Amino acid sequence: QVQLVESGGGLVQAGGSLRLSCAASGSISSVTAMAWYRQVPGKERDLVAAISIRGDTNYYDSVKGRCTISRDNAKNTVYLQVDSLKPEDTAIYFCNAGVAYYNATLAWDYYAMDYWGKGTQVTVSS
Numbered sequence: 001q002v003q004l005v006e007s008g009g010g011l012v013q014a015g016g017s018l019r020l021s022c023a024a025s026g027s028i029s030s031v032t033a034m035a036w037y038r039q040v041p042g043k044e045r046d047l048v049a050a051i052s053i054r055g056d057t058n059y060y061d062s063v064k065g066r067c068t069i070s071r072d073n074a075k076n077t078v079y080l081q082v083d084s085l086k087p088e089d090t091a092i093y094f095c096n097a098g099v100a101y102y103n104a105t106l107a108w109d110y111y112a113m114d115y116w117g118k119g120t121q122v123t124v125s126s
Contacts, residue, residue, distance in 0.1 A: 006020060006119060009121045012123070020120060022078045033099055035112065036050075036094070098111050
């Protein structure tokens with residue numbers, strides 16, 4: 001089992017920034033990548049950004065250009081920095097543990113495993 005604990009959410013004004021943290025523990029030897037998702041009530045959980053154990057990153061449409069995912073392997077912690085926050089970024093942000101699959105061109109895809117944190121609420125006021 002893998003345990004994930006998110007922190008760093010809160011209330012922020014539009015245009016501001018937040019740095020979210022996700023600490024992983026437990027049986028993490030099978031985890032080769034981690035990711036952040038976000039979910040608005042009544043909608044699906046969307047993938048925001050992913051990072052492999054090698055440090056390669058992928059960003060997805062919703063916050064591309066405004067966020068940075070990073071990791072500290074020594075601390076088993078992944079971070080998500082989101083800048084220029086907008087009210088539509090208001091959501092619960094979840095951390096996920098998964099695996100990275102690389103293709104022949106060294107591009108990679110993130111595959112989520114069923115390990116989730118409880119989430120951290122981010123609220124952006126206008």
